[in-house]
Amino acid sequence: MELQKLLKIPKKAVWRRIVLTKKIIDLIEANALQLSKEIKRELLLHQSTRSYQKIDEKILHDWIYDVCSRFSYWLDEDREKGEVQQHYKNLGRERLLQGFELPEVISALYLTKRRLWAFIAASREADSALNLNQIVEASFLLVRFFDHAVLHVSEGYEESLRSKYGYEAPLSNPERLSEAIAAKQKLEQPIYEEPKLPSLCFTKGMIRFG
Amino acid sequence: MLVRLIEMIENNAASMAKELKGKLLSDPSTSSYQTLVDQTLYQNIFEIYSRLGHWLLRDSEKGEVRTHYSSIGRQRFEEGFPLHEIIQALVATKRHIWDTVLEKGIMRTTRELDSAVDFITYLNRFFDMAIYYTTLGYYRELQLQQAS
Numbered sequence: 001m002e003l004q005k006l007l008k009i010p011k012k013a014v015w016r017r018i019v020l021t022k023k024i025i026d027l028i029e030a031n032a033l034q035l036s037k038e039i040k041r042e043l044l045l046h047q048s049t050r051s052y053q054k055i056d057e058k059i060l061h062d063w064i065y066d067v068c069s070r071f072s073y074w075l076d077e078d079r080e081k082g083e084v085q086q087h088y089k090n091l092g093r094e095r096l097l098q099g100f101e102l103p104e105v106i107s108a109l110y111l112t113k114r115r116l117w118a119f120i121a122a123s124r125e126a127d128s129a130l131n132l133n134q135i136v137e138a139s140f141l142l143v144r145f146f147d148h149a150v151l152h153v154s155e156g157y158e159e160s161l162r163s164k165y166g167y168e169a170p171l172s173n174p175e176r177l178s179e180a181i182a183a184k185q186k187l188e189q190p191i192y193e194e195p196k197l198p199s200l201c202f203t204k205g206m207i208r209f210g
Numbered sequence: 211m212l213v214r215l216i217e218m219i220e221n222n223a224a225s226m227a228k229e230l231k232g233k234l235l236s237d238p239s240t241s242s243y244q245t246l247v248d249q250t251l252y253q254n255i256f257e258i259y260s261r262l263g264h265w266l267l268r269d270s271e272k273g274e275v276r277t278h279y280s281s282i283g284r285q286r287f288e289e290g291f292p293l294h295e296i297i298q299a300l301v302a303t304k305r306h307i308w309d310t311v312l313e314k315g316i317m318r319t320t321r322e323l324d325s326a327v328d329f330i331t332y333l334n335r336f337f338d339m340a341i342y343y344t345t346l347g348y349y350r351e352l353q354l355q356q357a358s
Contacts, residue, residue, distance in 0.1 A: 048342070101349060102293075102345055102349050103342060103345045103346040103349055106341065106342055106345050107342055110338045110342060113334075113338070114335075114338075117331070117334070121327065121331070132320060132323035132324060132326075132327065133323065135323075135327055136323060136326050136327060136330065139327070139330050140308075140330075143330070143334055147301045147304075150297060150301075150341065151294055151297050151298060151301065154293050154294040154297050154345070155294045158292060158293055158294060161352075165356065167352065167356065169242075169287075169290055169291060169292035169293070170290030171241075171242040171245065171289075171290040171291055171292060171295075172292045176290065177241060177242065177244075177245070180245040180290070181244045181245055183245075184244070184245050184246070184247060187247065188247060188248060
């Protein structure tokens with residue numbers, strides 16, 4: 001029950017959550033170097049992230065290491081709203097200019113998340129003191145962080161598409177959006193027909209429906 | 211236990227789809243969804259929740275997940291949706307599942323928590339792939355349009 005209460009705590013109590021899952025976060029940070037190496041290798045080999053082979057390996061390592069070594073810093077909710085949002089929007093813009101395709105950038109984030117999640121899940125087997133509440137809670141933080149990262153990377157990438165190539169999704173335009181909503185509402189309006197009243201005629205005091 | 215969690219979502223699919231539809235339609239960050247016919251939007255969400263076991267326990271890196279979500283990506287591109295709104299909607303679809311699991315309070319015992327860990331793994335793997343292939347479908351369509 002405690003876990004459920006914790007996971008529902010809105011916004012401010014993140015540090016409390018982080019204290020509770022500190023052991024796991026510490027483990028990630030303590031193993032950041034090894035994890036970064038493994039993630040880098042995976043990005044270089046995976047067919048969905050081929051453009052990462054063009055990046056200098058040292059730079060690629062540093063990008064990944066920055067996430068793994070400061071994981072608690074990135075999970076802080078205030079930064080999630082501000083700095084994380086800004087960081088990943090910038091990353092999206094930057095990756096377009098560097099020639100990466102958006103699906104590759106998203107795949108790289110997911111491969112990173114998957115490796116970290118596998119590490120968290122495996123930590124439990126290695127350390128019996130870690131309880132399941134902590135594992136579930138850490139996964140919740142991990143998932144939320146990467147959800148935000150993917151979302152903001154896409155926003156940044158789309159912003160760059162607009163500024164560099166002039167492409168903008170039609171429904172991003174408020175006028176086009178209003179028109180499309182109005183068209184849909186029209187389509188959904190039930191077709192109203194005047195109800196046909198039965199024609200009445202009186203015959204010998206009786207009402208007959210014609 | 212994992213099956214129990216999945217069945218719980220499948221059994222509540224209708225009410226959950228209705229709730230999420232309401233959220234997507236009122237959330238400014240998914241305003242493009244207001245252009246979809248209500249019944250279509252409901253049906254799309256219901257399709258995920260009512261067959262969650264089917265989606266979660268399939269090989270999500272290939273086959274049906276790939277085909278279905280690439281096609282959704284292409285379709286939404288044609289309809290003029292911004293990509294980040296589609297991603298936002300898929301994330302909201304996933305979170306609604308998780309919120310329902312928490313609400314129903316079925317994570318008390320060690321066994322239940324163990325299943326929750328498995329559930330999280332399957333759930334995230336599926337939605338990661340759904341988002342990835344939606345992006346891929348959308349992006350390929352965008353490239354085609356830019357090339358022509």
